[in-house]
Amino acid sequence: MTLTIDVEPLSPVLGAKIRGIDLSKPVDKATQKMLYQAFVDHSVLCFPDQELAAADQLRFANFFGRGDGGERVKRRDKNKRRTGERGMMFVSNVRENGKLIGVLPDGEMMFHSDGAHRDSPYRATTLYGIKIPSRGGNTLFANLYAAYDALSQAMKDRVENLVTRIVYDYEAVNRADTIAADPVLPRAHHRLVKVHPDSGRKTLYLSRLMTQDIVDLPADEGEEILLELFDHCEKPEFVYAHEWKVDDLLVWDNRCTNHARTDFPSDEQRMLRRYTVSEPDAPVEA
Numbered sequence: 696m697t698l699t700i701d702v703e704p705l706s707p708v709l710g711a712k713i714r715g716i717d718l719s720k721p722v723d724k725a726t727q728k729m730l731y732q733a734f735v736d737h738s739v740l741c742f743p744d745q746e747l748a749a750a751d752q753l754r755f756a757n758f759f760g761r762g763d764g765g766e767r768v769k770r771r772d773k774n775k776r777r778t779g780e781r782g783m784m785f786v787s788n789v790r791e792n793g794k795l796i797g798v799l800p801d802g803e804m805m806f807h808s809d810g811a812h813r814d815s816p817y818r819a820t821t822l823y824g825i826k827i828p829s830r831g832g833n834t835l836f837a838n839l840y841a842a843y844d845a846l847s848q849a850m851k852d853r854v855e856n857l858v859t860r861i862v863y864d865y866e867a868v869n870r871a872d873t874i875a876a877d878p879v880l881p882r883a884h885h886r887l888v889k890v891h892p893d894s895g896r897k898t899l900y901l902s903r904l905m906t907q908d909i910v911d912l913p914a915d916e917g918e919e920i921l922l923e924l925f926d927h928c929e930k931p932e933f934v935y936a937h938e939w940k941v942d943d944l945l946v947w948d949n950r951c952t953n954h955a956r957t958d959f960p961s962d963e964q965r966m967l968r969r970y971t972v973s974e975p976d977a978p979v980e981a
């Protein structure tokens with residue numbers, strides 16, 4: 696069965712399209728391992744034409760780490776910061792009885808990596824297309840290995856040991872809207888250059904949506920580096936634009952890619968089912 700699976704690059708930048716597997720059925724361990732290797736090799740996998748119930752998607756998420764199957768309840772921790780169980784949600788602008796059924800409803804989103812505001816970010820995210828607008832709403836993926844590799848040696852040396860402060864405001868459209876001093880917002884520190892644990896390759900880790908500043912650098916010096924790197928990581932040569940079709944299942948690696956979303960008509964429905972994948976040792980909350 697493993698031999699009939701077809702892996703084809705999605706673009707020269709990153710990604711692979713995988714056919715010849717029905718993910719509504721259990722998948723043997725050898726095939727799961729093969730899919731994990733394809734995920735490490737290509738960073739984004741697309742499985743077109745999958746008809747999946749939520750439980751099928753969660754089973755798939757578990758091939759890549761610990762699928763977050765909890766119920767997503769928002770809570771506040773003892774410092775009044777927002778926390779919550781990691782779990783399924785809809786990314787959608789659909790409203791039922793005037794209430795949104797999901798999160799991240801409308802329009803364009805800046806580049807980011809899911810869970811970067813946590814000490815243990817999501818290893819991966821799975822997203823399954825249920826309703827797709829007639830135009831726009833593409834998910835853009837940036838290859839942060841390639842972005843790192845393309846830096847000058849001087850820039851690589853300059854950023855090698857830097858640590859960033861990441862703050863996530865669920866309501867902000869970009870980092871400038873984030874009130875970083877607000878103690879309620881979740882936050883974490885991460886290295887600007889990380890080594891991917893599976894590939895051993897170096898990758899940049901920062902984003903226009905969430906990276907606030909560089910720890911231990913004067914504000915203006917840090918800001919100059921960040922602005923240069925944001926622009927660099929978003930260059931078209933590092934970006935693949937995924938045009939969604941209904942029944943596409945995607946999984947992406949948050950450790951070496953950023954993603955963003957293009958605008959789409961507000962009077963059309965968009966709905967995707969999302970399960971994140973945590974590191975197996977990550978706490979369920981926070």
Ligand code: OGA
Nearest residue numbers: 786809833834955956969
């Ligand atoms: C997400 C996300 C982008 C999109 O689910 O984390 O950023 O295209 N989604 O909806």
Ligand code: MN
Nearest residue numbers: 807808809954
């Ligand atoms: Mn996201």
